[in-house]
Structure formats: C-alpha cells, structure tokens
Amino acid sequence: GENVEQHPSTLSVQEGDSAVIKCTYSDSASNYFPWYKQELGKRPQLIIDIRSNVGEKKDQRIAVTLNKTAKHFSLHITETQPEDSAVYFCAAFKGGGSYIPTFGRGTSLIVHP
C-alpha cells in the first residue's frame, strides 16, 4: 500500500520566517495531494491541494510544490505569523474510482512572536 513520510515532526520558527514541510510518497498511482491544518481540539481544515498534472500552486502566503519523478511534495509558508501555529498534515490520494487516502504523521509548527 501507499506510505507517506512527513518531515520534520516539529518545526519552530520566528515570526516572519519561512517554514517548509516535506512529504514523500511511495505509490506512483497517487494523484491528489492535499495539506490540512489542525489546531488543537479542532477539525483538520484544507489549506491547499495539488493534483499530479501540476507542479506548483500558490495561495497568498502558502504554496505547494510537487515532484512526481522523485515522489515528493512540500508545503511552503512565507512570512509566518503566530496564528500559523498548528499541526499540519500532508496526504496522498490514489484515484481511479475507489480511492484510498494515506496521511502523514503530522508536523507541529510553532511560530514564536
């Protein structure tokens, strides 16, 4: 089955710095890669996603890049703010009618004011 590795498990940055979280996946049939932000005690919320026919996608301070050949994708957050502090999860979805999503173990991002 699919295996998704996420690094680092914890990331501590100063406000205004950039943060990068990386995920690798094993199954080349995976074709949809969302990123979720989960604040303590709350539901995961989709922040950005990318499909396998696209290499990069941006939404204001957030961007995701995908390298299909190397089977890895990354989340980039620029100009971090304290409210960005949360746990971030990557996921890989294998399509084709019936799909099985696999999530990474999460990255705890701490943004110090």
Added chain:
Amino acid sequence: ETGVTQSPTHLIKTRGQQVTLRCSSQSGHNTVSWYQQALGQGPQFIFQYYREEENGRGNFPPRFSGLQFPNYSSELNVNALELDDSALYLCASSLLRGNQETQYFGPGTRLLVL
C-alpha cells in the same frame, strides 16, 4: 467552518461494548469517508461510502462497519470495542465526480474505551 456535523461529540464506553457514531454530510456531497485519529497521529482511513456502497477500505478489521443513507448521512459502527479504539473519529464528505476529491472534515467524535 464546513457543513459537516458529527454526533456525539464525546463518548465513553467499556471494552466489549458496541458504539455507533453519526455524520451528516455537507449539502450536495455524495461521498463520506471515516477516519480514526489517535493522539499525536495523522488520520487513518477506515473506509469510504459512495452512493450507499463501500468504495474503499483501509486496514481495519471487520468489526468496523458503516452505512450511508439515501440522504448521504452516515454511520460508523464498531463492535467488540478494544482499549486501542480510543481515538478521535472523523468523517469527511466530498463530491466524488470526475477528479473531485476535496474532502471537508467534521468536528469529530472523541471516543474513550475503558
């Protein structure tokens, strides 16, 4: 916030009991997925229902079963509860059409098995 709701919010059961968790999908969504999230871990996919039929299953034993109703609401049933079943159970709804897989999570049900 999404339009996905779950009930109950919290539940305490004892080992061996059975539990039913409920999810109401976002309006217009025809697909619901269920996840188990243990403390400090990412969500683990249990199964997905599309138009009332199971459409994919993760590595969970048969004592985890589900239903999706014509109005696209859903239930997760767990029989013979074990201590390790203690977790946050999340449902997520989506519109499975073409390559649309974007999922929207509910707030979850926190289950404690004693």
